[in-house]
Amino acid sequence: MILVTGATGHLGSSVVHHLHHLVQKNEFSVLARNPEKAQSLIDQGIEVRMGDFNDIETLIQAFKGVEKLLLISTMEMNRFEQHQNVIDAAKIAGVKHVVYTGLAIQDIERSGVKDLMISHFQTEAYLQKSGLDYTLVRNSMYADAIPVILGQSIFKDGILLPGGDGKVPYALREEMGEGLARLLVQEGHNNKIYHFTGSKAYSYQDIARELSELTQANMHYQNIEDDTFEKLLNDINMPEFLVYLTKGTLYDIKHHQYEIQSQDLETILGRKTKDLHGMLKVLYPI
Structure with missing residues:
Protein backbone atom coordinates (compact mmCIF):
# COMPACT_ATOMS: atom_id res chain seq x y z
CA MET A 1 0.00 0.00 0.00
CA ILE A 2 1.27 3.44 -1.02
CA LEU A 3 0.09 6.60 0.75
CA VAL A 4 0.47 10.10 -0.68
CA THR A 5 0.45 13.19 1.54
CA GLY A 6 -0.43 16.59 0.13
CA ALA A 7 -2.71 14.91 -2.38
CA THR A 8 -4.99 17.94 -2.74
CA GLY A 9 -2.07 20.23 -3.63
CA HIS A 10 -0.60 20.84 -7.07
CA LEU A 11 2.24 18.29 -6.95
CA GLY A 12 0.27 15.73 -4.93
CA SER A 13 -2.70 15.80 -7.29
CA SER A 14 -0.33 15.19 -10.20
CA VAL A 15 1.18 12.19 -8.39
CA VAL A 16 -2.30 10.78 -7.72
CA HIS A 17 -3.32 11.32 -11.36
CA HIS A 18 -0.39 9.26 -12.59
CA LEU A 19 -0.72 6.58 -9.91
CA HIS A 20 -4.25 6.11 -11.23
CA HIS A 21 -2.72 4.93 -14.51
CA LEU A 22 0.04 2.83 -12.98
CA VAL A 23 -1.66 0.79 -10.23
CA GLN A 24 -5.11 -0.24 -9.10
CA LYS A 25 -7.08 2.10 -6.84
CA ASN A 26 -6.84 -0.34 -3.95
CA GLU A 27 -3.03 -0.15 -4.08
CA PHE A 28 -2.74 3.46 -2.92
CA SER A 29 -4.47 5.93 -0.64
CA VAL A 30 -4.06 9.60 0.20
CA LEU A 31 -3.83 11.69 3.35
CA ALA A 32 -6.00 14.76 3.81
CA ARG A 33 -6.60 17.17 6.65
CA ASN A 34 -9.73 18.70 5.17
CA PRO A 35 -12.36 16.18 3.96
CA GLU A 36 -14.08 18.84 1.86
CA LYS A 37 -10.94 19.48 -0.19
CA ALA A 38 -10.55 15.72 -0.69
CA GLN A 39 -14.14 15.15 -1.87
CA SER A 40 -13.14 14.93 -5.54
CA LEU A 41 -10.72 12.11 -4.66
CA ILE A 42 -13.41 10.31 -2.67
CA ASP A 43 -15.72 10.66 -5.67
CA GLN A 44 -13.09 8.88 -7.80
CA GLY A 45 -13.13 5.91 -5.43
CA ILE A 46 -9.74 6.69 -3.91
CA GLU A 47 -9.32 5.91 -0.21
CA VAL A 48 -8.83 9.13 1.74
CA ARG A 49 -7.38 8.90 5.25
CA MET A 50 -7.72 11.84 7.62
CA GLY A 51 -4.63 13.15 9.36
CA ASP A 52 -3.06 16.39 10.55
CA PHE A 53 0.71 16.97 10.44
CA ASN A 54 0.41 18.81 13.76
CA ASP A 55 -1.34 15.85 15.46
CA ILE A 56 0.85 12.75 15.54
CA GLU A 57 -1.92 10.48 16.85
CA THR A 58 -4.03 11.11 13.74
CA LEU A 59 -1.00 10.29 11.59
CA ILE A 60 -0.32 7.00 13.37
CA GLN A 61 -3.89 5.89 12.68
CA ALA A 62 -3.75 7.04 9.06
CA PHE A 63 -0.45 5.24 8.35
CA LYS A 64 -1.56 1.78 9.54
CA GLY A 65 -1.06 -0.82 6.81
CA VAL A 66 1.04 1.54 4.67
CA GLU A 67 4.31 0.19 3.30
CA LYS A 68 5.54 3.17 1.26
CA LEU A 69 4.80 6.80 2.17
CA LEU A 70 5.30 9.85 -0.03
CA LEU A 71 5.95 12.87 2.19
CA ILE A 72 5.43 15.98 0.07
CA SER A 73 7.01 18.84 1.95
CA THR A 74 4.75 21.52 3.38
CA MET A 75 5.19 25.29 3.24
CA GLU A 76 4.36 25.94 6.88
CA MET A 77 6.78 27.87 9.09
CA ASN A 78 6.95 24.85 11.43
CA ARG A 79 7.70 22.56 8.50
CA PHE A 80 10.50 20.59 10.17
CA GLU A 81 8.40 19.88 13.25
CA GLN A 82 5.55 18.70 11.02
CA HIS A 83 7.88 16.44 9.08
CA GLN A 84 9.27 15.01 12.31
CA ASN A 85 5.72 14.09 13.29
CA VAL A 86 5.21 12.30 9.97
CA ILE A 87 8.45 10.35 10.24
CA ASP A 88 7.87 9.43 13.90
CA ALA A 89 4.31 8.32 13.13
CA ALA A 90 5.54 6.28 10.17
CA LYS A 91 7.96 4.38 12.43
CA ILE A 92 5.29 3.69 15.03
CA ALA A 93 2.74 2.58 12.41
CA GLY A 94 5.17 0.17 10.73
CA VAL A 95 5.76 2.03 7.47
CA LYS A 96 8.78 0.55 5.69
CA HIS A 97 9.84 3.26 3.25
CA VAL A 98 9.45 7.08 3.14
CA VAL A 99 9.98 9.12 -0.03
CA TYR A 100 10.60 12.81 0.69
CA THR A 101 10.46 15.77 -1.71
CA GLY A 102 13.13 18.34 -0.93
CA LEU A 103 15.09 21.01 -2.79
CA ALA A 104 17.76 20.75 -5.50
CA ILE A 105 20.20 23.54 -4.67
CA GLN A 106 24.00 23.85 -4.71
CA ASP A 107 24.67 25.16 -1.18
CA ILE A 108 21.86 25.81 1.28
CA GLU A 109 24.23 27.73 3.55
CA ARG A 110 24.61 30.44 0.87
CA SER A 111 20.93 30.52 -0.09
CA GLY A 112 18.90 33.70 -0.01
CA VAL A 113 16.05 31.67 1.51
CA LYS A 114 18.15 29.59 3.88
CA ASP A 115 15.93 30.32 6.90
CA LEU A 116 12.98 28.65 5.15
CA MET A 117 14.64 26.03 2.99
CA ILE A 118 17.12 24.61 5.50
CA SER A 119 14.21 22.65 6.97
CA HIS A 120 14.36 20.45 3.86
CA PHE A 121 17.84 19.30 4.79
CA GLN A 122 16.97 18.98 8.47
CA THR A 123 14.14 16.67 7.40
CA GLU A 124 16.47 14.65 5.19
CA ALA A 125 18.95 14.17 8.04
CA TYR A 126 16.19 13.19 10.45
CA LEU A 127 14.77 10.67 7.99
CA GLN A 128 18.18 9.16 7.28
CA LYS A 129 18.74 8.62 11.01
CA SER A 130 15.24 7.20 11.59
CA GLY A 131 16.05 3.62 10.60
CA LEU A 132 13.40 3.69 7.88
CA ASP A 133 14.24 3.07 4.26
CA TYR A 134 14.21 6.40 2.49
CA THR A 135 14.40 8.03 -0.91
CA LEU A 136 15.29 11.72 -1.07
CA VAL A 137 13.95 13.46 -4.17
CA ARG A 138 15.38 16.96 -4.49
CA ASN A 139 13.22 18.99 -6.85
CA SER A 140 14.40 21.87 -8.98
CA MET A 141 12.16 24.89 -9.52
CA TYR A 142 8.86 24.12 -11.18
CA ALA A 143 8.53 25.65 -14.62
CA ASP A 144 5.00 26.51 -13.46
CA ALA A 145 6.57 29.25 -11.30
CA ILE A 146 7.88 31.14 -14.35
CA PRO A 147 4.68 33.14 -15.04
CA VAL A 148 4.35 33.94 -11.32
CA ILE A 149 7.88 35.35 -11.03
CA LEU A 150 7.78 37.15 -14.39
CA GLY A 151 4.51 38.87 -13.46
CA GLN A 152 1.58 40.15 -15.47
CA SER A 153 3.22 43.05 -17.30
CA ILE A 154 6.01 41.27 -19.17
CA PHE A 155 4.38 41.65 -22.59
CA LYS A 156 4.29 45.42 -22.01
CA ASP A 157 7.41 46.10 -19.95
CA GLY A 158 9.57 43.05 -20.64
CA ILE A 159 11.24 40.88 -18.00
CA LEU A 160 12.57 43.03 -15.14
CA LEU A 161 14.33 40.79 -12.65
CA PRO A 162 17.62 40.65 -10.71
CA GLY A 163 18.47 37.16 -12.00
CA GLY A 164 21.80 37.93 -13.66
CA ASP A 165 22.84 35.24 -16.11
CA GLY A 166 21.87 32.41 -13.76
CA LYS A 167 20.14 29.37 -15.18
CA VAL A 168 17.53 26.94 -13.85
CA GLY A 198 14.86 19.38 -16.25
CA SER A 199 17.06 18.01 -19.01
CA LYS A 200 18.45 21.49 -19.77
CA ALA A 201 18.90 24.75 -17.84
CA TYR A 202 17.67 28.14 -19.06
CA SER A 203 18.33 31.78 -18.17
CA TYR A 204 15.87 34.67 -18.20
CA GLN A 205 17.51 35.82 -21.41
CA ASP A 206 16.64 32.42 -22.91
CA ILE A 207 13.05 32.83 -21.71
CA ALA A 208 12.80 36.33 -23.20
CA ARG A 209 14.15 35.07 -26.53
CA GLU A 210 11.75 32.11 -26.64
CA LEU A 211 8.74 34.22 -25.67
CA SER A 212 9.69 36.67 -28.43
CA GLU A 213 9.58 33.86 -30.99
CA LEU A 214 6.31 32.48 -29.64
CA THR A 215 4.52 35.84 -29.54
CA GLN A 216 6.25 37.58 -32.46
CA ALA A 217 6.94 40.40 -30.00
CA ASN A 218 10.22 42.05 -29.09
CA MET A 219 10.54 40.64 -25.58
CA HIS A 220 13.62 41.69 -23.62
CA TYR A 221 15.20 40.86 -20.27
CA GLN A 222 16.66 43.58 -18.07
CA ASN A 223 18.82 42.51 -15.15
CA ILE A 224 17.78 45.09 -12.55
CA GLU A 225 19.22 45.79 -9.10
CA ASP A 226 17.95 43.96 -6.04
CA ASP A 227 16.71 47.17 -4.39
CA THR A 228 14.81 48.18 -7.53
CA PHE A 229 13.16 44.77 -7.63
CA GLU A 230 12.17 44.95 -3.97
CA LYS A 231 10.57 48.35 -4.59
CA LEU A 232 8.57 46.88 -7.49
CA LEU A 233 7.29 44.13 -5.21
CA ASN A 234 6.37 46.58 -2.46
CA ASP A 235 4.62 48.85 -4.96
CA ILE A 236 2.18 46.04 -5.79
CA ASN A 237 1.63 45.42 -2.05
CA MET A 238 3.09 41.93 -2.09
CA PRO A 239 2.94 40.35 1.40
CA GLU A 240 6.21 40.49 3.34
CA PHE A 241 6.74 36.73 3.31
CA LEU A 242 6.32 36.55 -0.48
CA VAL A 243 8.74 39.46 -0.92
CA TYR A 244 11.31 37.50 1.11
CA LEU A 245 10.67 34.30 -0.83
CA THR A 246 10.74 35.94 -4.27
CA LYS A 247 13.81 38.07 -3.57
CA GLY A 248 15.67 35.12 -2.07
CA THR A 249 14.79 32.86 -4.99
CA LEU A 250 16.06 35.43 -7.51
CA TYR A 251 19.22 35.85 -5.42
CA ASP A 252 19.83 32.11 -5.67
CA ILE A 253 19.22 32.07 -9.41
CA LYS A 254 21.63 34.99 -9.89
CA HIS A 255 24.28 33.15 -7.90
CA HIS A 256 23.87 29.92 -9.91
CA GLN A 257 22.46 27.95 -6.98
CA TYR A 258 20.01 25.98 -9.13
CA GLU A 259 22.49 24.96 -11.81
CA ILE A 260 22.51 21.24 -11.04
CA GLN A 261 22.83 18.80 -13.93
CA SER A 262 21.05 15.49 -13.48
CA GLN A 263 19.40 12.87 -15.66
CA ASP A 264 17.51 11.32 -12.73
CA LEU A 265 14.08 12.61 -13.74
CA GLU A 266 14.41 11.81 -17.44
CA THR A 267 15.73 8.34 -16.56
CA ILE A 268 12.67 7.56 -14.43
CA LEU A 269 10.33 9.12 -17.01
CA GLY A 270 12.04 7.25 -19.85
CA ARG A 271 12.28 10.47 -21.89
CA LYS A 272 13.72 13.96 -21.76
CA THR A 273 11.67 16.65 -20.07
CA LYS A 274 10.01 19.32 -22.20
CA ASP A 275 12.34 21.93 -23.64
CA LEU A 276 11.79 25.64 -23.02
CA HIS A 277 9.57 26.03 -26.09
CA GLY A 278 7.36 23.17 -24.94
CA MET A 279 7.15 24.42 -21.35
CA LEU A 280 6.21 27.97 -22.34
CA LYS A 281 3.49 26.73 -24.69
CA VAL A 282 1.98 24.88 -21.72
CA LEU A 283 2.32 27.85 -19.38
CA TYR A 284 1.11 30.64 -21.64
CA PRO A 285 -2.06 30.55 -23.79
CA ILE A 286 -0.16 31.56 -26.92
Whole structure:
Protein backbone atom coordinates (compact mmCIF):
# COMPACT_ATOMS: atom_id res chain seq x y z
CA MET A 1 0.00 0.00 0.00
CA ILE A 2 1.27 3.44 -1.02
CA LEU A 3 0.09 6.60 0.75
CA VAL A 4 0.47 10.10 -0.68
CA THR A 5 0.45 13.19 1.54
CA GLY A 6 -0.43 16.59 0.13
CA ALA A 7 -2.71 14.91 -2.38
CA THR A 8 -4.99 17.94 -2.74
CA GLY A 9 -2.07 20.23 -3.63
CA HIS A 10 -0.60 20.84 -7.07
CA LEU A 11 2.24 18.29 -6.95
CA GLY A 12 0.27 15.73 -4.93
CA SER A 13 -2.70 15.80 -7.29
CA SER A 14 -0.33 15.19 -10.20
CA VAL A 15 1.18 12.19 -8.39
CA VAL A 16 -2.30 10.78 -7.72
CA HIS A 17 -3.32 11.32 -11.36
CA HIS A 18 -0.39 9.26 -12.59
CA LEU A 19 -0.72 6.58 -9.91
CA HIS A 20 -4.25 6.11 -11.23
CA HIS A 21 -2.72 4.93 -14.51
CA LEU A 22 0.04 2.83 -12.98
CA VAL A 23 -1.66 0.79 -10.23
CA GLN A 24 -5.11 -0.24 -9.10
CA LYS A 25 -7.08 2.10 -6.84
CA ASN A 26 -6.84 -0.34 -3.95
CA GLU A 27 -3.03 -0.15 -4.08
CA PHE A 28 -2.74 3.46 -2.92
CA SER A 29 -4.47 5.93 -0.64
CA VAL A 30 -4.06 9.60 0.20
CA LEU A 31 -3.83 11.69 3.35
CA ALA A 32 -6.00 14.76 3.81
CA ARG A 33 -6.60 17.17 6.65
CA ASN A 34 -9.73 18.70 5.17
CA PRO A 35 -12.36 16.18 3.96
CA GLU A 36 -14.08 18.84 1.86
CA LYS A 37 -10.94 19.48 -0.19
CA ALA A 38 -10.55 15.72 -0.69
CA GLN A 39 -14.14 15.15 -1.87
CA SER A 40 -13.14 14.93 -5.54
CA LEU A 41 -10.72 12.11 -4.66
CA ILE A 42 -13.41 10.31 -2.67
CA ASP A 43 -15.72 10.66 -5.67
CA GLN A 44 -13.09 8.88 -7.80
CA GLY A 45 -13.13 5.91 -5.43
CA ILE A 46 -9.74 6.69 -3.91
CA GLU A 47 -9.32 5.91 -0.21
CA VAL A 48 -8.83 9.13 1.74
CA ARG A 49 -7.38 8.90 5.25
CA MET A 50 -7.72 11.84 7.62
CA GLY A 51 -4.63 13.15 9.36
CA ASP A 52 -3.06 16.39 10.55
CA PHE A 53 0.71 16.97 10.44
CA ASN A 54 0.41 18.81 13.76
CA ASP A 55 -1.34 15.85 15.46
CA ILE A 56 0.85 12.75 15.54
CA GLU A 57 -1.92 10.48 16.85
CA THR A 58 -4.03 11.11 13.74
CA LEU A 59 -1.00 10.29 11.59
CA ILE A 60 -0.32 7.00 13.37
CA GLN A 61 -3.89 5.89 12.68
CA ALA A 62 -3.75 7.04 9.06
CA PHE A 63 -0.45 5.24 8.35
CA LYS A 64 -1.56 1.78 9.54
CA GLY A 65 -1.06 -0.82 6.81
CA VAL A 66 1.04 1.54 4.67
CA GLU A 67 4.31 0.19 3.30
CA LYS A 68 5.54 3.17 1.26
CA LEU A 69 4.80 6.80 2.17
CA LEU A 70 5.30 9.85 -0.03
CA LEU A 71 5.95 12.87 2.19
CA ILE A 72 5.43 15.98 0.07
CA SER A 73 7.01 18.84 1.95
CA THR A 74 4.75 21.52 3.38
CA MET A 75 5.19 25.29 3.24
CA GLU A 76 4.36 25.94 6.88
CA MET A 77 6.78 27.87 9.09
CA ASN A 78 6.95 24.85 11.43
CA ARG A 79 7.70 22.56 8.50
CA PHE A 80 10.50 20.59 10.17
CA GLU A 81 8.40 19.88 13.25
CA GLN A 82 5.55 18.70 11.02
CA HIS A 83 7.88 16.44 9.08
CA GLN A 84 9.27 15.01 12.31
CA ASN A 85 5.72 14.09 13.29
CA VAL A 86 5.21 12.30 9.97
CA ILE A 87 8.45 10.35 10.24
CA ASP A 88 7.87 9.43 13.90
CA ALA A 89 4.31 8.32 13.13
CA ALA A 90 5.54 6.28 10.17
CA LYS A 91 7.96 4.38 12.43
CA ILE A 92 5.29 3.69 15.03
CA ALA A 93 2.74 2.58 12.41
CA GLY A 94 5.17 0.17 10.73
CA VAL A 95 5.76 2.03 7.47
CA LYS A 96 8.78 0.55 5.69
CA HIS A 97 9.84 3.26 3.25
CA VAL A 98 9.45 7.08 3.14
CA VAL A 99 9.98 9.12 -0.03
CA TYR A 100 10.60 12.81 0.69
CA THR A 101 10.46 15.77 -1.71
CA GLY A 102 13.13 18.34 -0.93
CA LEU A 103 15.09 21.01 -2.79
CA ALA A 104 17.76 20.75 -5.50
CA ILE A 105 20.20 23.54 -4.67
CA GLN A 106 24.00 23.85 -4.71
CA ASP A 107 24.67 25.16 -1.18
CA ILE A 108 21.86 25.81 1.28
CA GLU A 109 24.23 27.73 3.55
CA ARG A 110 24.61 30.44 0.87
CA SER A 111 20.93 30.52 -0.09
CA GLY A 112 18.90 33.70 -0.01
CA VAL A 113 16.05 31.67 1.51
CA LYS A 114 18.15 29.59 3.88
CA ASP A 115 15.93 30.32 6.90
CA LEU A 116 12.98 28.65 5.15
CA MET A 117 14.64 26.03 2.99
CA ILE A 118 17.12 24.61 5.50
CA SER A 119 14.21 22.65 6.97
CA HIS A 120 14.36 20.45 3.86
CA PHE A 121 17.84 19.30 4.79
CA GLN A 122 16.97 18.98 8.47
CA THR A 123 14.14 16.67 7.40
CA GLU A 124 16.47 14.65 5.19
CA ALA A 125 18.95 14.17 8.04
CA TYR A 126 16.19 13.19 10.45
CA LEU A 127 14.77 10.67 7.99
CA GLN A 128 18.18 9.16 7.28
CA LYS A 129 18.74 8.62 11.01
CA SER A 130 15.24 7.20 11.59
CA GLY A 131 16.05 3.62 10.60
CA LEU A 132 13.40 3.69 7.88
CA ASP A 133 14.24 3.07 4.26
CA TYR A 134 14.21 6.40 2.49
CA THR A 135 14.40 8.03 -0.91
CA LEU A 136 15.29 11.72 -1.07
CA VAL A 137 13.95 13.46 -4.17
CA ARG A 138 15.38 16.96 -4.49
CA ASN A 139 13.22 18.99 -6.85
CA SER A 140 14.40 21.87 -8.98
CA MET A 141 12.16 24.89 -9.52
CA TYR A 142 8.86 24.12 -11.18
CA ALA A 143 8.53 25.65 -14.62
CA ASP A 144 5.00 26.51 -13.46
CA ALA A 145 6.57 29.25 -11.30
CA ILE A 146 7.88 31.14 -14.35
CA PRO A 147 4.68 33.14 -15.04
CA VAL A 148 4.35 33.94 -11.32
CA ILE A 149 7.88 35.35 -11.03
CA LEU A 150 7.78 37.15 -14.39
CA GLY A 151 4.51 38.87 -13.46
CA GLN A 152 1.58 40.15 -15.47
CA SER A 153 3.22 43.05 -17.30
CA ILE A 154 6.01 41.27 -19.17
CA PHE A 155 4.38 41.65 -22.59
CA LYS A 156 4.29 45.42 -22.01
CA ASP A 157 7.41 46.10 -19.95
CA GLY A 158 9.57 43.05 -20.64
CA ILE A 159 11.24 40.88 -18.00
CA LEU A 160 12.57 43.03 -15.14
CA LEU A 161 14.33 40.79 -12.65
CA PRO A 162 17.62 40.65 -10.71
CA GLY A 163 18.47 37.16 -12.00
CA GLY A 164 21.80 37.93 -13.66
CA ASP A 165 22.84 35.24 -16.11
CA GLY A 166 21.87 32.41 -13.76
CA LYS A 167 20.14 29.37 -15.18
CA VAL A 168 17.53 26.94 -13.85
CA PRO A 169 16.87 23.38 -15.07
CA TYR A 170 13.10 23.85 -14.94
CA ALA A 171 10.68 20.94 -15.20
CA LEU A 172 6.91 21.09 -15.26
CA ARG A 173 5.17 20.10 -12.05
CA GLU A 174 3.26 17.53 -14.10
CA GLU A 175 6.55 15.90 -15.14
CA MET A 176 7.76 15.78 -11.56
CA GLY A 177 4.44 14.31 -10.45
CA GLU A 178 4.73 11.57 -13.03
CA GLY A 179 8.32 10.91 -12.01
CA LEU A 180 7.34 10.54 -8.36
CA ALA A 181 4.46 8.22 -9.22
CA ARG A 182 6.74 6.00 -11.28
CA LEU A 183 9.36 5.99 -8.53
CA LEU A 184 6.74 4.95 -5.97
CA VAL A 185 5.69 1.87 -7.92
CA GLN A 186 9.22 0.80 -8.81
CA GLU A 187 11.71 -1.14 -6.72
CA GLY A 188 15.39 -0.40 -6.21
CA HIS A 189 15.18 3.20 -4.98
CA ASN A 190 15.80 2.51 -1.31
CA ASN A 191 18.27 4.78 0.49
CA LYS A 192 19.11 6.83 -2.57
CA ILE A 193 19.16 10.53 -3.39
CA TYR A 194 17.79 11.83 -6.69
CA HIS A 195 17.76 15.28 -8.23
CA PHE A 196 14.60 15.90 -10.22
CA THR A 197 15.67 18.60 -12.66
CA GLY A 198 14.86 19.38 -16.25
CA SER A 199 17.06 18.01 -19.01
CA LYS A 200 18.45 21.49 -19.77
CA ALA A 201 18.90 24.75 -17.84
CA TYR A 202 17.67 28.14 -19.06
CA SER A 203 18.33 31.78 -18.17
CA TYR A 204 15.87 34.67 -18.20
CA GLN A 205 17.51 35.82 -21.41
CA ASP A 206 16.64 32.42 -22.91
CA ILE A 207 13.05 32.83 -21.71
CA ALA A 208 12.80 36.33 -23.20
CA ARG A 209 14.15 35.07 -26.53
CA GLU A 210 11.75 32.11 -26.64
CA LEU A 211 8.74 34.22 -25.67
CA SER A 212 9.69 36.67 -28.43
CA GLU A 213 9.58 33.86 -30.99
CA LEU A 214 6.31 32.48 -29.64
CA THR A 215 4.52 35.84 -29.54
CA GLN A 216 6.25 37.58 -32.46
CA ALA A 217 6.94 40.40 -30.00
CA ASN A 218 10.22 42.05 -29.09
CA MET A 219 10.54 40.64 -25.58
CA HIS A 220 13.62 41.69 -23.62
CA TYR A 221 15.20 40.86 -20.27
CA GLN A 222 16.66 43.58 -18.07
CA ASN A 223 18.82 42.51 -15.15
CA ILE A 224 17.78 45.09 -12.55
CA GLU A 225 19.22 45.79 -9.10
CA ASP A 226 17.95 43.96 -6.04
CA ASP A 227 16.71 47.17 -4.39
CA THR A 228 14.81 48.18 -7.53
CA PHE A 229 13.16 44.77 -7.63
CA GLU A 230 12.17 44.95 -3.97
CA LYS A 231 10.57 48.35 -4.59
CA LEU A 232 8.57 46.88 -7.49
CA LEU A 233 7.29 44.13 -5.21
CA ASN A 234 6.37 46.58 -2.46
CA ASP A 235 4.62 48.85 -4.96
CA ILE A 236 2.18 46.04 -5.79
CA ASN A 237 1.63 45.42 -2.05
CA MET A 238 3.09 41.93 -2.09
CA PRO A 239 2.94 40.35 1.40
CA GLU A 240 6.21 40.49 3.34
CA PHE A 241 6.74 36.73 3.31
CA LEU A 242 6.32 36.55 -0.48
CA VAL A 243 8.74 39.46 -0.92
CA TYR A 244 11.31 37.50 1.11
CA LEU A 245 10.67 34.30 -0.83
CA THR A 246 10.74 35.94 -4.27
CA LYS A 247 13.81 38.07 -3.57
CA GLY A 248 15.67 35.12 -2.07
CA THR A 249 14.79 32.86 -4.99
CA LEU A 250 16.06 35.43 -7.51
CA TYR A 251 19.22 35.85 -5.42
CA ASP A 252 19.83 32.11 -5.67
CA ILE A 253 19.22 32.07 -9.41
CA LYS A 254 21.63 34.99 -9.89
CA HIS A 255 24.28 33.15 -7.90
CA HIS A 256 23.87 29.92 -9.91
CA GLN A 257 22.46 27.95 -6.98
CA TYR A 258 20.01 25.98 -9.13
CA GLU A 259 22.49 24.96 -11.81
CA ILE A 260 22.51 21.24 -11.04
CA GLN A 261 22.83 18.80 -13.93
CA SER A 262 21.05 15.49 -13.48
CA GLN A 263 19.40 12.87 -15.66
CA ASP A 264 17.51 11.32 -12.73
CA LEU A 265 14.08 12.61 -13.74
CA GLU A 266 14.41 11.81 -17.44
CA THR A 267 15.73 8.34 -16.56
CA ILE A 268 12.67 7.56 -14.43
CA LEU A 269 10.33 9.12 -17.01
CA GLY A 270 12.04 7.25 -19.85
CA ARG A 271 12.28 10.47 -21.89
CA LYS A 272 13.72 13.96 -21.76
CA THR A 273 11.67 16.65 -20.07
CA LYS A 274 10.01 19.32 -22.20
CA ASP A 275 12.34 21.93 -23.64
CA LEU A 276 11.79 25.64 -23.02
CA HIS A 277 9.57 26.03 -26.09
CA GLY A 278 7.36 23.17 -24.94
CA MET A 279 7.15 24.42 -21.35
CA LEU A 280 6.21 27.97 -22.34
CA LYS A 281 3.49 26.73 -24.69
CA VAL A 282 1.98 24.88 -21.72
CA LEU A 283 2.32 27.85 -19.38
CA TYR A 284 1.11 30.64 -21.64
CA PRO A 285 -2.06 30.55 -23.79
CA ILE A 286 -0.16 31.56 -26.92
